[in-house]
Amino acid sequence: MAEFLKEDIEKLIDGVLPWPAVQDMLKSPKDPGRFDKYVEILQSRVDWSETILLPLTPQLYIVAKQGERVVKCACGQEFGDYRVNWKLSSLINVREDEESLAEVYPGRDLPDPTWMQVREYICPGCGTQLEVEAVPRGCPPDFEFLPDLDVFYREWLGRPLPDTVEFTDKTLELIAEWSK
């Protein structure tokens, strides 16, 4: 089974691994220790100490924090329980008129604002643009991934997490609170 140097995985993440080495990774059987190495690298790159349980995106991680599992940006900004769509805790900028859409898609490229809006989800901490959606009005934000962390750690990695939580989408519970 192939094993790759941690330094090479870092270069891969940074987009500077030479193409022949990338091809080697693509063609070789996958290294079973990759997840741990990857998390180790990401953990070494942040200034906070909570353990990364899952890199949700290259910028957002699910971390263990005082018995809870929360979404946290590389910059340290937190977004709450990972079972609630983190977008509800972000800043949002919406382009829904010709003027604001034209800042990105001018002239010939202008979409029709009566058909769609561009939503930019911004980290309140570092100002990173975390996700962009191009959807018609009325579309709830995509909750791209709700991991079953307990199954993942217990059954796929073979090392259960110290506690378990229910695998359920809690986004609408928060919405219900907002609606009161």
Add this chain to the structure above:
Amino acid sequence: MAKLTLKQRMQAGDEAFAKTGHLFGLEELACKEGDPGTYEAVWHILSNLCNTAWATGCKVSSSPIAAEGGDALWGLHTPTGEAICISRGITAHAGLLSDMIKNFIRAGYEEFPGFKQGDIFENNDPHYGGIHSPDFDMCMPILYEGEIIAWASAVSHVADAGSVTPGSIGFLNPDCYSDGIPISMEKVGEGDRFYPWYEMRIRSRTRTPDFVMGDARGRLAGCITIRERLYEVIAKYGLEFFLEASKEYVEDSRRYAVGRVKTQTVPGRIRKSQFKDLAMKGKRVLMGKQDKDCLFSLPMELHINADASVSLSLAGVSGTVPFGENISPTALKSGLMMGYSHIIGFDMFNSGPIAAWDIEMPPAGSWANPFEKDFQAASGVAWAPAVTWVSNLYEVFGRLFQMRGFVEEMAAGSATIMTAEFSGVNQMGAYLAGLTLEQASNGSPARGYMDGENSAWCIYTPEADFGNAEIAELYYPILFIGRNTEPDSGGYGRFRGGLGHTAVWMIYGTPGLEYQCGDAGMRSKIIVNHGMYGAYPVPPDRPSYAHDTNVKELIDAQQPLVHGRGPAEASEISERVKAREMEVAAIAPFVTPEPLQDYDLIVHPIGGAQAMGDPITRDLSAVESDLNKGWVSERVARDLHGAVFECRDGEYVVDEQASQARRAEIREQRKSRARPFRQWWSEEREKVARKENMSTAVTDMWRSSMELSDKHAAEIRAFWSLPDDFTF
């Protein structure tokens, strides 16, 4: 004991799979374990056998689509229809061919008319599992000492299937009766020959019969090639080994896919919404009911289960449309099989990987399952919404690979697909109708570590090839006056998608030519929802054309012509050409209102693929490189990537320090411009309730998707805190 019929064997196989979790009940792979070298060698021989069929079949075919573009496929199947391996070419069809064979078996054809050596069976009818009429699916049983030991299959995309409008991208078809010549689960020949009436029907009911029959002979030649070469394999390795190993290849592939999911992804729920427009109001249409704008909802919800199986729901899809963009569930599943095989199960491309999927039937009456409620629904270009949906697979699995650290496997979404078709009399006086191959070479999606490649990828075929310009000029009365890489066409992100290209055609040598700018997964009013990790998706598809122009005068005066699109704010065609009728940013799809004539121009862009990552994190040296290659505009480099640069003696130089300072400013500007989500939500829900600034295409879409799924409707109402009886 009485010999089992194929139908009984198929049922036994299904029961064995349900009982053991292994295809054909194969708990052990005896051939693989007993003789791994031979097992592997025979796989490659069979795979090459299919590729030989592809090469032979395309050479025999006569339409430029198959002969020049290789837009066809051949396959080898088990007696019960599972694909063992397939050729290069339009791999999206492997599942269709497999299901077609199963459908012939299910329908009792083994009893009547029987399956005999040399028999030729075909289907192109979506009501019986076809995708759209121009894709002629063929299969031939392969017998050995009187027993069916395998099937050979083929599909080619013919130039014209006799639909109501010329060509093969029937987006304007109002109903199934306008979809063209149906071959409805038919035996079309025997003794390796087509029946005379098959050819008569093609001659009387398609516009390019020589091409269509040439392609039929190409399919037949490829299937015969598979059969005859297979006998050589059996002579060398034995019938028993072939029969056992061929089942093992399929089960092996299923295991590979399940193993890959378990070791390279994460269990949980994936959601990705997607939309596709079809703006037809006020355009040239065929029936009154088509004078409308449509928007499709194409949501995807996947569950990766604890056992690494995958469940899929399409709840939330919208209703059928009075155009040719409805698709049968069989065809949609085939598209899924292709996408999944590209992403997960690519070690051995066959029916195995998809066996691990549990697919919820899309709601009846939706574009993805039309016929139960709308039997007349058209499917002239059914793959238009399907490829859009397959594109989602690329992005969502790219996200999963990232979570496990397999960055090298990540990909963003695909490009959109807009076709160009011509019909009319060409420079040799011959009537022509057919597809150019421009759309078969989009940019490839951004990877997790690099930009995509330019004009080198196509979602529906690994045979990404836009063909030789000279060949297109031979068939059609057009001259290429531009075929260039299109800047800014790969989205805007840390890594951009591979760029697309733009073809510029001048019409020449015809008394009149129709240009059909077709829908094969394009977006024109909207932008695709692929803003992965904060990138901006690619711009909408906006072709241009000029009719009744001064181009001849420009040529005579040796003035500059049009060779590309030019900047988004100032298109080259409007800057350089005068015309009685000009569309600079036409909303696709459409057919030109009048036939085009000599010296008219078409500017037809082919999309780049999607980007990933925040655009202000793009490496500055990559921005500088793109500026110097002309691959990114100054506007995008400056405003979206936050690069500060100057141009010295024609060479762009990026100021690293100033750019980092500018990027820091952009981060602060974003924070001050954006609002807390909750604040936006409370205002937005009021606008949703009032249907404020929402096109009827949008409200119609929401209304139908909510009517078709109570669960989907309940979730939308709950998210926006709308009353239980709210509808759009």
